[in-house]
Amino acid sequence: MRQALAMFRRLDRYIVPVLILGGWEVFSRSGALPAALLPAPSTVLWAWADWVFGTDGNTQTYSGNWLFDMLASFSRVLAGFAIATALAVSVGVAIGWSRTVEVIIERTLQTLRPIPPVSWIPLAIIWFGIANKPAIFLVFLGAFFPILLNTIHGVKTCDRNLIRAGAMVGGGNRQLLRFIVLPAALPSIFAGLRIGIGSAWMLTVTAEMVAVKSGLGYVLWDSYYFLRYDLVLAAMASIGLLGFLSDFGIRLVMARVLHWQRNTTIQSGES
Amino acid sequence: MATIEISGVSKVFKDAKRKADVTALDDINIKVEKNQFLCLLGPSGCGKSTLLNMIAGFEKPSSGTVTVDGQLITAPGSERGVVFQQANLMPWLPVWENVGFHLLLRGGQKAVRRETAQRYIDMVGLTGFENHYPSELSGGMNQRVGIARALLMNPQVILMDEPFGALDEQTRMDMQNELVRIWQEHQGTIVFVTHGIDEALTLGTHVAVMSARPGRIREIIPLDLSRPRDITSPQFNEIKRHVLDLLRSERAKTSLETLDHP
Numbered sequence: 001m002r003q004a005l006a007m008f009r010r011l012d013r014y015i016v017p018v019l020i021l022g023g024w025e026v027f028s029r030s031g032a033l034p035a036a037l038l039p040a041p042s043t044v045l046w047a048w049a050d051w052v053f054g055t056d057g058n059t060q061t062y063s064g065n066w067l068f069d070m071l072a073s074f075s076r077v078l079a080g081f082a083i084a085t086a087l088a089v090s091v092g093v094a095i096g097w098s099r100t101v102e103v104i105i106e107r108t109l110q111t112l113r114p115i116p117p118v119s120w121i122p123l124a125i126i127w128f129g130i131a132n133k134p135a136i137f138l139v140f141l142g143a144f145f146p147i148l149l150n151t152i153h154g155v156k157t158c159d160r161n162l163i164r165a166g167a168m169v170g171g172g173n174r175q176l177l178r179f180i181v182l183p184a185a186l187p188s189i190f191a192g193l194r195i196g197i198g199s200a201w202m203l204t205v206t207a208e209m210v211a212v213k214s215g216l217g218y219v220l221w222d223s224y225y226f227l228r229y230d231l232v233l234a235a236m237a238s239i240g241l242l243g244f245l246s247d248f249g250i251r252l253v254m255a256r257v258l259h260w261q262r263n264t265t266i267q268s269g270e271s
Numbered sequence: 272m273a274t275i276e277i278s279g280v281s282k283v284f285k286d287a288k289r290k291a292d293v294t295a296l297d298d299i300n301i302k303v304e305k306n307q308f309l310c311l312l313g314p315s316g317c318g319k320s321t322l323l324n325m326i327a328g329f330e331k332p333s334s335g336t337v338t339v340d341g342q343l344i345t346a347p348g349s350e351r352g353v354v355f356q357q358a359n360l361m362p363w364l365p366v367w368e369n370v371g372f373h374l375l376l377r378g379g380q381k382a383v384r385r386e387t388a389q390r391y392i393d394m395v396g397l398t399g400f401e402n403h404y405p406s407e408l409s410g411g412m413n414q415r416v417g418i419a420r421a422l423l424m425n426p427q428v429i430l431m432d433e434p435f436g437a438l439d440e441q442t443r444m445d446m447q448n449e450l451v452r453i454w455q456e457h458q459g460t461i462v463f464v465t466h467g468i469d470e471a472l473t474l475g476t477h478v479a480v481m482s483a484r485p486g487r488i489r490e491i492i493p494l495d496l497s498r499p500r501d502i503t504s505p506q507f508n509e510i511k512r513h514v515l516d517l518l519r520s521e522r523a524k525t526s527l528e529t530l531d532h533p
Contacts, residue, residue, distance in 0.1 A: 164329055165359040169373040169424060170349030179376060183363045260363045264406040 080139025
């Protein structure tokens, strides 16, 4: 009994995915829908394998090109996300810390924020052409605001007593900012980064469908035109996987940087 | 030469919402000599913390001046160490970095910071907890870290705002003994805010009894009691009775006022 329970503990997280995939496989093979409309997981896997390793050439021009497509998308995400992080954190700290800066630029930024990044696509194409740049620009737009808002929040909610303690030991404004406000805002900044990386992937894929001729989003849209729904699904799965991995990467960094939070929050019990 | 001089200090808090100004402190005059241990004793709301914050430089008097060694106080500074009601430690720094925070801000070498911090960690009896984080320690231990942080700056003046208020009786008594020991070894001027009569009489060389609304100094009583102090001795109780009388007549006065203006 105890052994069965231990086994369940180890397998519990796989139960739902296995049920979904199994049900889907059975449903697709049952013939309730034409096979082309909802390819079975096994078919998707077959197409995916060829896309990644070039096994039998069933994905034609994409055969064996996955790594290249993946890197194209990933580099766009990385570039846009890095620019967004650098800018949003510095602007956010300035807005949170200085009333003057807040008055001067906060209203403008809050007015730009509700404009969906996707609606910038026409302008992005006119300004940057069809290549990496418009995609990076969109990724930047998507990641910038969540990081900015969380940074402002983190700075503003910094405990005033800690600032007093810092002033008491002889800290000037710059030192207070660097040694107290910034570390105090980090948990909030990381929350912003995790939301930001999600938007970043969303916008890379959107940009690649419209304004770029490479990357996972481009393959997805192109396969749709060629009625290769198995490849569409393989592209979707690839994007999901990479999104998950980039978020996982941020969480690893976060666990290192915020290790002082261990055992102080509910989250710290999580493995 | 007097270390701390408070002359003619008043503090009025403007309450714009209710259009009524509150006089928290009214014409306070105190001289604290070098190496004195002054306890500010009074009921809550008598402005004793406000007075301490003005010596620390966190707040400015509405009128009057606060000087330390002749220097007019306008801002916080590391020659005045403050121990807060709550420890106010940086939760992301281990104990030794918190103790050496002063040196961290000054850009000191890590090895030097570590070594200096260690001396003060040993002094407050936290040896072995150098690498713990504040969240891993008890309230009393965190308060010790706060004391060590203030001592490390080697300040001429230490200001303490009910630092043991949140501790249990046993721990508080231990900490009081510890504080007296450190003060005797270290020397320096201490201003200690408390609402505990026993605490004030156990610690201080002088007690300033304050009255509330507006905050005024009723009387400054020198304490000529031998240390360690025996809180059951006749002399101790005699002074305690006097202090209680001062506080009681204060209470009677305020309740009469309330009757006059219901």
